Amino acid sequence: xFDVIPTAFIFFxxxxxxxxxxxxxxxxxxxxxxxxxxxxxxxxxxFGSFAQIGFFGFELELMRIDGLSRIFTLVFxxxxxxxxxxxxxxxxxxxxxxxxxxxxSAIGATLSGDMITLFFYWEGTAIASVxxxxxxxxxxxxxxxxxxxxxQVASGVILIAGVALFYRETGTIAFxxxxxxxxxxxxxxxxxxxxxxxxxLHNWLQDSYPAATVTGTVILSAFTTxxxxxxxxxxxxxxxxxxxxxxxxxxxxxxxxxxxxxLRRVLAYSLxxxxxxxxxxxxxxxxLALNGTASHAFAHILYKALLFMSVGAxxxxxxxxxxxxxxGLYRTMPKTAIxxxxxxxxxxxxxxxxxxxxxxxxxxxxxxxxxxxIWLCLVFASAGVLSHSGIKxxxxxxxxxxxxxxxxxxxTHMLWAMGIxxxxxxxIGVYPAPLYAILPYELHDAHPYTMGHVxxxxxxxxxxxxxxxxxxxxxxxxxxxxxxxxDTDWTYRKAGPAVIYWLSWVISSIYNWxxxxxxxxxxxxxxxxxxxxxxxxxxxxxxxxxxxxxxIAVLLGAxxxxxxxx
Amino acid sequence: MxxxxxxxxxxxxxxxxMLTWVDKKGSDKKIVWAxxxxxxxxxxxxxxxxxxxxxxxEYVRGFYAFYGFVMFTGLILVAxxxxxxxxxxxxxxxxxxxxxxxxxxxxxxxxxxxxx
Numbered sequence: 001x002f003d004v005i006p007t008a009f010i011f012f013x014x015x016x017x018x019x020x021x022x023x024x025x026x027x028x029x030x031x032x033x034x035x036x037x038x039x040x041x042x043x044x045x046x047f048g049s050f051a052q053i054g055f056f057g058f059e060l061e062l063m064r065i066d067g068l069s070r071i072f073t074l075v076f077x078x079x080x081x082x083x084x085x086x087x088x089x090x091x092x093x094x095x096x097x098x099x100x101x102x103x104x105s106a107i108g109a110t111l112s113g114d115m116i117t118l119f120f121y122w123e124g125t126a127i128a129s130v131x132x133x134x135x136x137x138x139x140x141x142x143x144x145x146x147x148x149x150x151x152q153v154a155s156g157v158i159l160i161a162g163v164a165l166f167y168r169e170t171g172t173i174a175f176x177x178x179x180x181x182x183x184x185x186x187x188x189x190x191x192x193x194x195x196x197x198x199x200x201l202h203n204w205l206q207d208s209y210p211a212a213t214v215t216g217t218v219i220l221s222a223f224t225t226x227x228x229x230x231x232x233x234x235x236x237x238x239x240x241x242x243x244x245x246x247x248x249x250x251x252x253x254x255x256x257x258x259x260x261x262x263l264r265r266v267l268a269y270s271l272x273x274x275x276x277x278x279x280x281x282x283x284x285x286x287x288l289a290l291n292g293t294a295s296h297a298f299a300h301i302l303y304k305a306l307l308f309m310s311v312g313a314x315x316x317x318x319x320x321x322x323x324x325x326x327x328g329l330y331r332t333m334p335k336t337a338i339x340x341x342x343x344x345x346x347x348x349x350x351x352x353x354x355x356x357x358x359x360x361x362x363x364x365x366x367x368x369x370x371x372x373x374i375w376l377c378l379v380f381a382s383a384g385v386l387s388h389s390g391i392k393x394x395x396x397x398x399x400x401x402x403x404x405x406x407x408x409x410x411x412t413h414m415l416w417a418m419g420i421x422x423x424x425x426x427x428i429g430v431y432p433a434p435l436y437a438i439l440p441y442e443l444h445d446a447h448p449y450t451m452g453h454v455x456x457x458x459x460x461x462x463x464x465x466x467x468x469x470x471x472x473x474x475x476x477x478x479x480x481x482x483x484x485x486x487d488t489d490w491t492y493r494k495a496g497p498a499v500i501y502w503l504s505w506v507i508s509s510i511y512n513w514x515x516x517x518x519x520x521x522x523x524x525x526x527x528x529x530x531x532x533x534x535x536x537x538x539x540x541x542x543x544x545x546x547x548x549x550x551x552i553a554v555l556l557g558a559x560x561x562x563x564x565x566x
Numbered sequence: 567m568x569x570x571x572x573x574x575x576x577x578x579x580x581x582x583x584m585l586t587w588v589d590k591k592g593s594d595k596k597i598v599w600a601x602x603x604x605x606x607x608x609x610x611x612x613x614x615x616x617x618x619x620x621x622x623x624e625y626v627r628g629f630y631a632f633y634g635f636v637m638f639t640g641l642i643l644v645a646x647x648x649x650x651x652x653x654x655x656x657x658x659x660x661x662x663x664x665x666x667x668x669x670x671x672x673x674x675x676x677x678x679x680x681x682x
Contacts, residue, residue, distance in 0.1 A: 015637075043639075052666065089675075136664075136669075136670065136673070137670055137673075138664065138667050138670060139662050139667070140663045140664035140665075140666075140667045141664060143662050143663070144663075144664060146610075177605035194633075210664065211664045213673060214673065214674075221677040237678075254645075255641065255642060255644060255645045255648050256645075256648075256652075257641065258641065258645035258650045259646070259648060259652075259653070260647050262665070273642055306673040315669065315674075316674055316675060317674070317675065317679065318676065318679070319668065319669050319671070319674055319676055320669070328589075330585045330588075331575070331578050331582045331585070331586060332577075332578055332579065332582055333579075334579055334581035334582040334584075334585055335579075335581065337585070339582075359677045367619070367620035367621065368620060370620060370621075370674065372621055372623075374620065375620075376623075376633075379630075380633070380637045380641075383633075383634050383637050383638050383641070384638075384641055386638070387638060387642070391676060399588065402589070404573075404681050404682045405679070405681055406573070406673075406679060406680045406681065406682055407676065408678045408679065411675070451611075451614075451615045451634055452615065452617055452618055452619070452624075455611045455612055455615075455630075456624075456629075456630040457630070458608045458632060459605075459608050459612065459628070459630035460610055460630040460631070460633065460634035461602050461603055461634065462601065462605045463629075463630070463632070463633065463634035463635040463638075464634040464637075465601055466601055466602065466605050466635060467634070467635045467638040467639045467642075468638065468642075469598050470639075471639065471642050473598070476642070476643075476646075477642060478642070478645060478649060482656045483653050483654060483655060483656055484581060484653075484654050484655070484656055484658050484659065484665050485649070485652045485653055485654070486652045486654055486658070487652070493659055494658075494659075500628060543660060565630055
């Protein structure tokens with residue numbers, strides 16, 4: 001049946017084994033070894049389709065490895081390894097199992113060659129990942145988790161509806177490039193769009209990621225959205241609308257991130273912005289653009305995990321991730337601060353850091369298509385990335401004003417996880433050739449370190465930094481304050497309930513009015529009749545004396561009749 | 567009232583002690599000056615090589631510097647204005663939201679922390 005065991009199954013079997021192991025380092029080791037085994041299996045398997053199985057008359061493809069699926073699978077394995085190393089101290093079985101099932105599902109979805117398999121794993125990622133939010137164990141996390149689950153499962157339901165329609169139209173369930181147009185393809189597109197946090201469908205991301213546990217957010221940040229990026233790259237490469245959707249995605253989160261107080265939510269907005277670059281690459285759809293998307297996803301998973309790890313370490317040591325409560329932590333958490341700065345430099349695409357060598361591919365691909373406005377927007381968004389992830393995160397957590405907090409440095413295993421990730425961010429930036437070698441398409445003439453490119457990028461970033469220094473010293477830069485900002489979640493957390501409350505008030509008012517009217521009218525009628533026909537009523541004057549006798553005679557007669565009949 | 571512990575830099579890790587330079591008097595000015603000098607250098611470097619690009623604007627010397635400064639400033643000002651419309655109190659979504667609740671202490675390790 002199978003030439004090899006599907007990689008996802010390795011994670012599922014490991015989850016079962018984990019249950020039999022005692023809580024402690026043995027479980028930690030298993031959580032580290034499994035991603036390594038999975039990565040080696042995918043690396044050694046070569047390209048091809050290795051596991052087919054019949055399913056109600058369909059041929060399911062569980063293990064399709066090609067250039068695109070390989071790079072995403074490898075980086076998912078890497079993210080699982082680093083996330084599990086970061087979570088070495090966690091003894092919560094639920095989180096450990098969820099981490100394995102979640103990573104396994106994401107990898108299974110990436111390697112699926114048909115859309116039914118994709119659907120199963122798609123829902124798998126939704127269900128497994130919500131436990132990383134619920135594991136926080138608070139009422140707020142429970143409600144957030146429910147909202148998250150509704151969105152994620154809705155995405156899956158829309159996906160399978162789309163697949164059913166697509167099958168009726170085309171007679172195939174193969175997961176390959178589609179042309180947007182029919183209802184089926186639109187539904188599939190929207191399903192991918194929900195998970196990819198398209199504008200207006202995005203807010204589950206900023207709502208849920210700050211609600212997860214310290215380690216859960218690191219793991220969450222890697223899989224769901226990048227799986228959606230992969231799915232779009234596989235199914236809708238070259239779909240023009242994605243260029244515009246992606247551009248909007250790069251732009252609007254940078255404004256929200258700038259004024260958000262919770263640093264983990266700032267990073268969630270930042271993640272949304274980074275997805276925009278990848279979506280634009282998919283929309284352009286050339287080989288260079290898709291290479292840009294794949295390499296950017298690879299680098300992004302690492303530096304985003306690094307930033308979530310450093311802010312997570314702060315949360316772990318101080319109990320808060322709110323910028324208004326933090327500041328000056330470099331004194332006692334210097335290593336975490338430096339790792340955070342490496343993540344910040346990488347996401348901001350400083351030369352010699354990973355973002356520089358990957359984002360440039362997408363920007364070049366856009367430029368080659370001569371899309372001036374889009375290109376200008378993306379360059380602006382690059383400066384925007386610097387503002388929140390490059391400056392705000394490290395500056396307001398570790399520098400700026402002294403909060404007076406003197407927490408201990410992050411635990412050793414967290415430092416190792418951050419250290420390895422930071423090393424990879426720099427290694428990719430300094431020597432991108434190995435990453436370029438595993439991209440989906442052959443890369444011709446990729447030279448990110450040209451004079452023009454380096455100087456241009458440095459000008460953009462350094463002058464943006466100068467603007468920050470100027471605005472900050474003049475007191476124009478918005479201060480960090482304890483507040484929340486409303487986003488589209490306002491529609492279903494405030495407006496929706498308010499509308500339902502209002503509607504129920506209107507309907508209940510109408511109902512009460514009608515019932516009240518009926519009751520009043522009836523009682524009034526009875527009262528009037530009683531007044532006029534009752535013993536004291538005016539009509540009672542005319543009652544004949546024998547009326548009572550007559551009534552009794554009628555009653556007696558009725559009784560006799562009933563007795564006779566029964 | 568309990569006396570707050572005294573802030574003693576000797577208790578910081580060595581790396582942390584080295585970094586305290588950034589908070590010394592006058593350091594902030596030095597950092598801004600260094601940044602300013604770096605800006606001047608990268609701006610002048612733009613005149614030292616033949617430019618190549620896909621758009622006319624890329625041939626303008628110092629385009630990225632100008633664009634970075636102006637757009638960054640615009641971004642901050644627009645974001646600040648946006649706050650006027652979308653900012654709400656922290657307990658806006660009630661007490662069953664993560665914004666107001668404490669992170670569970672049993673999942674943290676804050677033993678031995680000192681707040682000065």
